[in-house]
Amino acid sequence: MENNKLNVPKPKSTFLKVKCAGCGNEQTIFSNANKDVKCLACNNILAESRGGKIKLKAKVVKEL
Numbered sequence: 686m687e688n689n690k691l692n693v694p695k696p697k698s699t700f701l702k703v704k705c706a707g708c709g710n711e712q713t714i715f716s717n718a719n720k721d722v723k724c725l726a727c728n729n730i731l732a733e734s735r736g737g738k739i740k741l742k743a744k745v746v747k748e749l
């Protein structure tokens with residue numbers, strides 16, 4: 686039995702709190718999301734996935 690830490694997330698990934706430009710909803714998103722992130726309230730795209738990184742479409746309120 687080994688005790689490897691294979692599933693430790695990379696330290697570069699962060700969570701961002703963004704504000705939807707369409708409706709003002711604030712939502713926490715993952716900076717390394719591998720698919721587009723949409724606003725839960727109005728379905729506006731908050732960030733587009735670009736191969737492991739995201740391109741933000743919404744304003745960042747805070748880095749978590």
Ligand SMILES: [Zn+2]
Pocket residue numbers: 705706707708709710724725726727728729
């Ligand atoms: Zn919205």
